[in-house]
Amino acid sequence: MEDLLKIRNLKLYYRTRRGIVRAVDNVNFDLHRGETLAIVGESGCGKSSTAIAIVRILPRNIDTYEGEIILDGVDIMKMDDERFREEVAWRRISMVFQGAMNALNPVIKIGFQVAEPLIVHGKLSRGEAFDKARELLSLVGLPSFLAERYPHELSGGMKQRVIIAMALALNPEVVILDEPTSALDVITQANIMNLLKRLKREEGLSYIFITHDLALASELADTIIVMYGGKIVEYGTAEQVYLDPKHPYSQKLLASIPTLRTDKKLEFIPCAPPFLVAPPPGCRFHPRCLYAMPVCREKEPIIREIEKDRYVACWLYGG
Numbered sequence: 144m145e146d147l148l149k150i151r152n153l154k155l156y157y158r159t160r161r162g163i164v165r166a167v168d169n170v171n172f173d174l175h176r177g178e179t180l181a182i183v184g185e186s187g188c189g190k191s192s193t194a195i196a197i198v199r200i201l202p203r204n205i206d207t208y209e210g211e212i213i214l215d216g217v218d219i220m221k222m223d224d225e226r227f228r229e230e231v232a233w234r235r236i237s238m239v240f241q242g243a244m245n246a247l248n249p250v251i252k253i254g255f256q257v258a259e260p261l262i263v264h265g266k267l268s269r270g271e272a273f274d275k276a277r278e279l280l281s282l283v284g285l286p287s288f289l290a291e292r293y294p295h296e297l298s299g300g301m302k303q304r305v306i307i308a309m310a311l312a313l314n315p316e317v318v319i320l321d322e323p324t325s326a327l328d329v330i331t332q333a334n335i336m337n338l339l340k341r342l343k344r345e346e347g348l349s350y351i352f353i354t355h356d357l358a359l360a361s362e363l364a365d366t367i368i369v370m371y372g373g374k375i376v377e378y379g380t381a382e383q384v385y386l387d388p389k390h391p392y393s394q395k396l397l398a399s400i401p402t403l404r405t406d407k408k409l410e411f412i413p414c415a416p417p418f419l420v421a422p423p424p425g426c427r428f429h430p431r432c433l434y435a436m437p438v439c440r441e442k443e444p445i446i447r448e449i450e451k452d453r454y455v456a457c458w459l460y461g462g
């Protein structure tokens with residue numbers, strides 16, 4: 144498959160009173176055209192930070208923001224903010240932010256909220272943008288008359304569809320979806336997953352799908368990345384990672400997912416995720432790992448290909 148987005152040595156560190164938080168610490172991956180890549184991991188492992196680093200919507204307290212983000216052969220990290228806003232943001236890469244459905248403006252009609260990116264970035268007039276917004280609502284399976292309604296008149300699932308419609312407004316090639324279903328009940332979650340699958344098929348979209356749920360990731364994704372403590376610890380096809388995880392952390396993540404009609408005892412991962420101001424030396428997972436060896440406490444394992452297109456960062460596989 145053709146490479147669409149290449150992320151190389153991406154770092155995003157935050158400045159805080161307690162020190163520097165290394166939220167994204169040398170992350171590398173490729174997204175192919177038409178592919179869905181899922182980023183999975185516990186709360187605080189750097190999933191959203193990776194996403195905001197790609198769309199360049201950053202908080203003020205940034206300490207380090209570096210690396211290469213190569214979109215169709217062009218390093219968009221080298222673009223100044225104005226060019227990035229003009230050429231990339233929303234038009235080529237858009238994002239559904241975590242919790243965005245709760246951030247819809249309560250006093251503005253849905254149609255005008257969907258129309259906003261079309262006015263600001265697409266340079267359409269208000270009237271043209273409102274008409275296009277009605278089309279976008281139909282695209283995400285909502286009746287176009289909802290354009291005239293206010294957010295409080297919509298259910299959670301409808302609001303999430305509105306947010307997805309906004310992300311699709313300027314026909315982007317890459318859509319980043321940050322936990323798009325985690326605030327929804329299971330039926331609504333399934334409906335949104337079906338919508339995403341349909342849009343992927345019909346619109347040829349490439350997704351970066353962020354979730355803490357490995358099972359959900361395996362439903363939509365072609366490729367899964369497992370992040371731990373700001374780093375990628377495993378990377379492979381969805382089948383490989385979901386059916387046969389190799390990294391001890393991915394194995395624990397999978398064992399902690401409830402499944403129907405099995406007697407499987409749910410496992411939990413002991414202790415807390417690492418404090419990213421002073422992460423543990425060596426392998427960041429070592430304080431929680433059942434297989435930790437002396438080398439794990441001293442030297443950081445390098446991510447390496449252990450079989451074709453299968454990458455793991457763990458000393459059990461030769462580090």
Ligand SMILES: Nc1ncnc2c1ncn2[C@@H]1O[C@H](COP(=O)(O)OP(=O)(O)OP(=O)(O)O)[C@@H](O)[C@H]1O
Pocket residue numbers: 157158159164166184185186187188189190191192193202204241355419
């Ligand atoms: N603006 C910020 N300033 C300081 N630290 C931050 C900031 N934003 C995030 N962090 C910290 O960076 C780390 C990664 O956070 P991030 O939000 O990327 O994790 P996440 O994987 O998306 O978690 P969740 O599953 O809870 O959404 C965490 O330790 C978090 O506390």
Ligand code: SF4
Pocket residue numbers: 390391392426427428429430432433434435436439444456457458459
């Ligand atoms: S490198 Fe060592 S501590 Fe880290 S996951 Fe592998 S075995 Fe466990």
Ligand SMILES: [Mg+2]
Pocket residue numbers: 190191192241321
């Ligand atoms: Mg997040």
